Amino acid sequence: MKKIIIENIKTILYALAIAILIRSLLLQPFYIPSSSMEPSLLVGDRLFVTKLSYGYSKHSFPFSLGPIKNRILFTEPKRGDVIVFKTPSDNRTDYIKRLIGLPGDKIQFIDGNLYLNNIEILKSKIKFNSNIYCGNFSVETNVFKEKLLNSKEYLTTYYKNGSFQNSDEFIVPKEHYFFLGDNRDCSKDSRFLSSVGYVHKNNLVGKAQFIFFSTNIKEGSVFKFWEWKKILRIERFFKKIV
Numbered sequence: 226m227k228k229i230i231i232e233n234i235k236t237i238l239y240a241l242a243i244a245i246l247i248r249s250l251l252l253q254p255f256y257i258p259s260s261s262m263e264p265s266l267l268v269g270d271r272l273f274v275t276k277l278s279y280g281y282s283k284h285s286f287p288f289s290l291g292p293i294k295n296r297i298l299f300t301e302p303k304r305g306d307v308i309v310f311k312t313p314s315d316n317r318t319d320y321i322k323r324l325i326g327l328p329g330d331k332i333q334f335i336d337g338n339l340y341l342n343n344i345e346i347l348k349s350k351i352k353f354n355s356n357i358y359c360g361n362f363s364v365e366t367n368v369f370k371e372k373l374l375n376s377k378e379y380l381t382t383y384y385k386n387g388s389f390q391n392s393d394e395f396i397v398p399k400e401h402y403f404f405l406g407d408n409r410d411c412s413k414d415s416r417f418l419s420s421v422g423y424v425h426k427n428n429l430v431g432k433a434q435f436i437f438f439s440t441n442i443k444e445g446s447v448f449k450f451w452e453w454k455k456i457l458r459i460e461r462f463f464k465k466i467v
Contacts, residue, residue, distance in 0.1 A: 251276060253431060255309055255319065260358040261406035261413065262321060264368060264380050265307065268358065270461065271438040274309050274431035278302070282427045284311050296427050301327075302402065305377030307433040307466050310404070310424050320421065321433060322414050323379065326395065326403030334392040337383065339371070339405075347372045348381065357382045359411035366410075379467055384410040392416060400426050436464045 257270040266272070276285050280298035283291035289311065302308060302324055312318045326332045331342050339346040352368035366382040383389075389410050397403045401423035406412025415421050439461035445452035 254437070255321065255433070257321070260360065260411055261408050262307070262323070263357050263408045263411075264355075264382060265323075265407045265466065266321070266433075266436075267439065267441075267458070267461070269440045269442045269458070270436050272433050272436045272466065274433050276431045278432035279308075279426075279429045282429070284316075284428060284430050289316065296429075299426065302429065302432070303377070304373045304375050305379060308402075308404070309430040309433060311428045311430060312421055313424060313428060314420050314422075316428065319430065320404075320414075322404035322406050322412070324402055325373070325405045326397040326415070328397050328399050328401060330397045330403065332395040332397070332403050334389060337388055337390045341374060344374065346374075351380075354385070355382065357408060357411070359408070364411070379407065381407045381409055395423075398423055402426070402429075433466045435466055436461050438462060 252273050252275060255272055255274055257266045257268055257272070260268055277298070279300055279302055280296050281291070281293060282296045283289050283293050285291055285293075304324055304327060306324045307321065308324055309319055309321045312320050325339075325341065331340075333340045338348075348369040348371045350367055351370050355366050355368045356363045357366045358364070365385045367385055369381050369383065370378055371381050372378045387410070395403060395415070403415040404421070404424060405414050405416070413421060415423060439458040440447045440456045441458055442456070445456045447453070447456065
């Protein structure tokens, strides 16, 4: 009996070690709790992030307890990547946003338009009167397709009324990055220097790759199987994140 217990404990420890290695070095699942990345990511989306995309830091490991002082095997992220990072304010909270500014870039909002290195980022309106959530409130927005300088395209939303208009000029420091939420008027991101601001490369966790599961939590609970028909967003299963 004692031998069986010992073998079972060993099996559990091996399985735990393998799970930690996979989570730290390869893939980590994340849940989307807020609407700051709508329409690209919805509340209730569950996605996988690849750890190798930008190399490894202490934040690649559970509870940021990695034995790495600086980033290793580093690969520069690209503008437009959707990235999970630890917020600089506490080095603990996970945020997911879109990378807009690389080190040395200048970013500014002028009359509601985004400028990168003094060049206006082109956006074309593709949908009027789209209702997007901001917390528990439904807000009327216009949906645009934005195109960055590297030709990366993605969807963004701006409030129809009271949209963010003007900002100071942000100059991204060396080894730092500037992030924005796609739901531009409902996102705490690098525009808020006291809480997020510029993100050091060591704070990058990984690149968001695809959604593997999604539920509309406003319609019911995933734990109630009889509600699955109305809450499962099957069309979002295994959807690539752009």
